[in-house]
Amino acid sequence: MGVIWAIAKATYRESIRQRVLFVVLLLGLLLIGVTVAFSYLSTGEEFRFVVDFGLVGITLIGLGLAVILGGFMIPNEVDRRVIFTILSKPVSRWQYLFGKFVGAAGVILMLDLLMGIAFSVAYCVKHPLGFGGFTYMVPMALFAIYLQTLILLAVALALSTIATPIFTIFATGFVYVLGAVNSQVTYLGNRAESTGTKLVFLLLSKLIPAFTNFDLRSALLNNQPVEPAAMLNVVGYTALYAGLVLGISWILFHEREF
Template sequence: MKQIIGWVRGPWAIAVYTYREGIRKRTLIGFLILSLLVIFGSSFISAFLDPTSRTDIELKLIKDICVATISIFGALITVFTSASVVPNEIENKVIYSILTKPIRRWQYLLGKFLGAQLIIIVNLALMGILFFAALYIRQGILPTLLLWALLLTYFEFLILSAFTFAISTAATSPVLPTIGGLFVYITGNLTEYLKDVQNRAGQTGKWLDDMLGRIAGILYDVLPNLQNFSLRNQIVNGMPNDPPTDVMIPNLMAYGLIWAVGGFLLAWLIFWRKEL
């Protein structure tokens, strides 16, 4: 039992330290403040609409703006956090003093990854709370559908975080993993488009189109489909507050966990072979 507690205590201490250091970064604070201002400002959008037809349009615009803000700024916070937690400590040489202690590499990585998740969860929760407030001001209700949307959004960010984190273990600065994380986010939200490109490419008979189709097919096969986690249409169009019947939430959570575990194992394999 003491050995198990010791294994858990090390990663948790690193996670708490990572969280405390991360929330002080000006870039992340700037993203959070800007996102909160956009969400808060969406509540006053009625001032720019025609008073005779603003009820439904106003509510849809508020929802659309808030959902887009949480998605975009949440992804930026996820990428910048996951891309920097390890490379920054390599640059500052803090990692060497940590790894000289009786802490194994997997414990260090797990702690850094959990610390990044704490930062992501707190930021997502703050944006979600303000979104709730904006809707409550206009509707007078607290839509439970938004809770499911935030839950699935976190699992989307969990996948994004895991693969950005994996790239960061092979880098010595946050630049490359940031680019890689943004690439995963953009292409992961365009997987259906990639499939369409693959299907259309073979119809032209041109070698360039065929090559683009092959590349699109490879990306479609190896990248996670982040579009699966979006409840944007249900929220904006005012679907019922119950869990949406057309979305298998437990399956999506399992899908997200599998991809996240795969990304973390990739990070461990890279970091295990890294010379420090």
């Protein structure tokens, strides 16, 4: 555990110094600011506009962070030969991988927190009840986006163990799109006539991450409560899916010859 923590801390410190992350954070904050500034274009629906574009913005920024952190960490360490120094010590490859994941997750958490605060302020500014309109659903929706980003981070990390950063960027983006339309794949599966087709679609829908699980915009906009207990299933889903992808990435990384 100590090894994983040490690698996570080192990864966090190293990543947080990257200027690109600062730029991404600025972009996120700018997006939220622009959403508030231009919400007047949607007269009567400003609140809806801010909630929707704000959360979508944080989701997309999360995708960018996952790609940048997950896709570049390992290839960069291989290029700089840092990885040989680390792996020559009593550090197993799974500890290394998991430590990297935890460190990157910490960086994303910090950036998401900052964007989350900005979003919460924007939410309250545009809510008809002002700051009195702030509810537990706001942090819950932000937390759900964070969980989704963790899955993307795991996917990017897994891909980066065997592929170049460019390939990782495109492939992670592709996984994101597939995950976003997962409910449609399930829909097709449920509607299929033949059992074979149904099985193929349903299996596919289980293999692809279901990003629909993490979307609470509808509930937030419709003032519909989501029980915190229901979120536990989503946390469990994230843990299992990220664990599964990290497991695969360990196998791939384990096989890799440097």
